[in-house]
Amino acid sequence: MTALIEIERLTKRFGAFTAVDDVSFTVSRGEVVGFLGPNGAGKSTTMRMLAGFMTPTAGTARICGEDVVDRPVSAKRHLGFLPEGAPTYPEMTVEGLLGFCGRARGFRGSELSDRVARGIELTQLGGVRLQPVETLSKGFKRRVGLAAALLHDPPVLVLDEPTDGLDPNQKHEVRNLIRAMAPEKAIVISTHILEEVAAVCTRALIIARGRVVADATPEAFAATGETMDDVFRRLTLGAASTAVTDEAAREVA
Amino acid sequence: MGGVLTVFRRELAGYFATPVAYVFIVIFLVLAGVLTFTIGGFFARGQADLVPFFGFVPWLFLFLIPALSMRLWAEERRLGTIELLLTLPLAQWQAVVGKFLAAWAFCAIALALTFPLVVTVNYLGDPDNGVILTGYIGCLLAAGAFLAVGAALSALTKNQVIAFVLSVAACFFLVAAGSPIVTEFLSRNLPVLADIARGISITDRLQGFTRGVVSGRDLVFFATFIGFFLFANTVAVDQRKAD
Numbered sequence: 001m002t003a004l005i006e007i008e009r010l011t012k013r014f015g016a017f018t019a020v021d022d023v024s025f026t027v028s029r030g031e032v033v034g035f036l037g038p039n040g041a042g043k044s045t046t047m048r049m050l051a052g053f054m055t056p057t058a059g060t061a062r063i064c065g066e067d068v069v070d071r072p073v074s075a076k077r078h079l080g081f082l083p084e085g086a087p088t089y090p091e092m093t094v095e096g097l098l099g100f101c102g103r104a105r106g107f108r109g110s111e112l113s114d115r116v117a118r119g120i121e122l123t124q125l126g127g128v129r130l131q132p133v134e135t136l137s138k139g140f141k142r143r144v145g146l147a148a149a150l151l152h153d154p155p156v157l158v159l160d161e162p163t164d165g166l167d168p169n170q171k172h173e174v175r176n177l178i179r180a181m182a183p184e185k186a187i188v189i190s191t192h193i194l195e196e197v198a199a200v201c202t203r204a205l206i207i208a209r210g211r212v213v214a215d216a217t218p219e220a221f222a223a224t225g226e227t228m229d230d231v232f233r234r235l236t237l238g239a240a241s242t243a244v245t246d247e248a249a250r251e252v253a
Numbered sequence: 254m255g256g257v258l259t260v261f262r263r264e265l266a267g268y269f270a271t272p273v274a275y276v277f278i279v280i281f282l283v284l285a286g287v288l289t290f291t292i293g294g295f296f297a298r299g300q301a302d303l304v305p306f307f308g309f310v311p312w313l314f315l316f317l318i319p320a321l322s323m324r325l326w327a328e329e330r331r332l333g334t335i336e337l338l339l340t341l342p343l344a345q346w347q348a349v350v351g352k353f354l355a356a357w358a359f360c361a362i363a364l365a366l367t368f369p370l371v372v373t374v375n376y377l378g379d380p381d382n383g384v385i386l387t388g389y390i391g392c393l394l395a396a397g398a399f400l401a402v403g404a405a406l407s408a409l410t411k412n413q414v415i416a417f418v419l420s421v422a423a424c425f426f427l428v429a430a431g432s433p434i435v436t437e438f439l440s441r442n443l444p445v446l447a448d449i450a451r452g453i454s455i456t457d458r459l460q461g462f463t464r465g466v467v468s469g470r471d472l473v474f475f476a477t478f479i480g481f482f483l484f485a486n487t488v489a490v491d492q493r494k495a496d
Contacts, residue, residue: 051340054495076342083340087333091270092263103259104341132270148337 003028004078004156004186005050009059012045012210019045021210022059027186029155032178034201034218035190038236042210043190044084047160050188051081063156077105080154082162086145090134094125094144097133101148119147122177138165146174150181157187163196175200194228204228208236256343260351261358268359273324277317281363284313289370301378306370307388307463311428311456314392314399319420321359322403325352326490327413335494349487353404353479360396364389384465391462394475395455399424401482408489411496431457 003026012020020042027033037043048054050061052072061068066075088097098116107115120129123143128136133144142165149157162178163171178187178200191197197204198218206214213235214221221231268274285306289295293305329335338348374380403420410416429435431454439447451457458471 048336048495051336053336053340055491073342073344076340079340081340083333083336085333087337089263089267089334089337090332091267096266100259100263101337101341103262104256104343106255106342145337 004064005158005188006062007046007050007059008061010046010049010056010061011058012042012049012054013057018210020049020056023207023210023212024059025205025212025215027156027188029186030183031203032182032187032189032201034197034204035188035207036192036194036197036204036232037190037207041207041236043207044160046207047081047158047188047190048083050158051079051083052076053081053083077152078154078156080149080152080157080159082142082145082149082157082159084160086142088133088141088144088148091132093130093132094120094136094147095129097144098147098151102151105152107152115151119151122150123147124173139167139170142166143170143174155185157181157185157189159187159189161191162189163191163193171196194232197228198222206232206235256347257351257354260338260343260348261355264352264355265358268355273321274359277321277359278363278366281313281317282366285309285367286370288313301374301380303370303374303380303385303388304463306367307392307459310392311395311459314396315424315428316421318360318396318399319403319417319424321356322400322420323407323413323416325356325404326408326486327410327416330411330494330496331413335490339490339494345490346483346487349404349483349490353400353483353486356400356404357393357397360400361393364392364396381465384463387465387467388463390467391459394462394472395459397479398427398455398475398482401479401486402427405482405486405489408486409493427453427455430454 005027007023007025010020010023011018023042023046025033035043035047045054049056050063050068052068052075055069060070063075064078066078068075089100092100095116098119099112102112102115120126123146125140125143125147128140133141136144142162146159146162149159159178163174166174175196178189181187182200182202189196189201201218203215203217204221205212214231218228221228224231226234268277288309289303289306293309295305298305326335329338339345371382371385374385375382399420402423403416406419406423407413407416410419430450436447436451439450458474461468461471
């Protein structure tokens with residue numbers, strides 16, 4: 001297995017606040033990593049640094065061997081990135097927006113139209129392809145962002161909450177899509193939905209206060225006898241709250 | 254260059270996909286026409302030239318160009334689309350230059366639509382069309398200078414109103430720096446600054462063009478001025494994009 005994503009001692013500080021603290025991990029082809037953590041734990045910051053949007057304070061990341069700090073343009077060529085909230089230009093049509101992303105990725109002529117058509121088909125946007133993005137619902141916007149990330153069939157996908165705002169059927173479709181692409185790619189998805197990890201991920205990585213606190217397969221988490229919910233709470237609420245619970249338990253006893 | 258062109262196309266199409274383009278062009282044309290024919294005394298002067306028109310253009314640009322440039326980066330940051338744009342395989346300078354050129358081309362379209370003025374003077378008299386052409390070139394360069402400043406200021410904030418107010422202030426400074434009131438005041442009190450004020454004045458430079466004189470010095474001035482602010486814009490985008 002070759003590591004397509006290599007994150008090495010990545011750190012990001014905003015003034016005195018450390019959002020991401022010395023995070024290292026690698027993701028190989030065929031892996032789907034579920035990136036979990038409470039709000040503000042550093043998930044989006046880590047993904048933004050990986051996508052070359054934020055400059056790390058220290059450490060670095062490589063995508064297909066290309067350093068995101070030293071060779072940002074080459075690294076971005078191998079990457080499909082869905083930013084948090086799936087931002088899109090409101091006045092553009094779905095087809096116009098995907099065409100723009102395709103041209104920026106160097107596609108022209110019939111290859112460009114084929115890529116756009118394929119992206120629209122994969123994310124089932126056919127019915128709205130000539131509609132301005134601002135007229136679409138949240139779920140459709142998210143799928144437009146997803147189509148833009150998949151357009152160039154990248155070996156590495158980094159998706160920040162890809163199923164947020166989708167209805168249960170659409171969630172199911174997106175999960176199927178991710179599963180279908182998984183063998184060929186290295187995929188990182190962030191999510192708040194813990195069932196999603198069991199449904200699509202081959203590995204779960206839990207981050208809290210900017211640090212990786214757990215990194216294992218969903219099966220390994222299941223083997224501890226706790227539910228994913230309990231593991232998540234235990235790891236992310238931290239030592240302070242555990243102490244409180246213990247004390248409370250003693251008092252009861 | 255492909256990256257610049259891709260951003261350029263999207264931006265220019267974006268103006269016409271929203272009412273921004275039409276409102277801007279209509280207001281510009283109405284004001285330019287009204288000012289030229291009334292306060293400018295187009296007919297009363299009895300001369301076949303566009304001197305009154307070219308005299309008003311910098312003052313119109315002073316308000317209209319910041320209205321155009323304020324959204325360039327501030328809106329991208331507010332909508333979060335900057336994250337989409339800057340995670341495409343484009344260098345940051347390509348996005349900066351593409352956006353600037355699209356806004357500049359838009360100004361060129363607005364200026365070109367004042368052609369009825371040129372037709373009118375040619376119908377009424379026998380103007381020197383070479384001078385009119387250099388006047389237009391001067392106006393376009395002034396628009397470029399204002400846009401470059403406005404775009405750089407837009408990259409510093411998420412708030413379009415702040416970007417607009419800062420840009421109007423900066424453009425006002427560039428327009429007013431060469432006016433007699435400012436230069437006389439400065440040469441009496443702060444002679445050092447008087448030379449600098451005259452040096453950066455856009456109106457002074459523009460006057461050469463409206464008289465039909467295109468000097469190498471003025472061209473170098475506009476090129477370095479625009480180049481410097483595009484560089485500052487790239488630095489500002491890099492520093493502030495993720496804030």
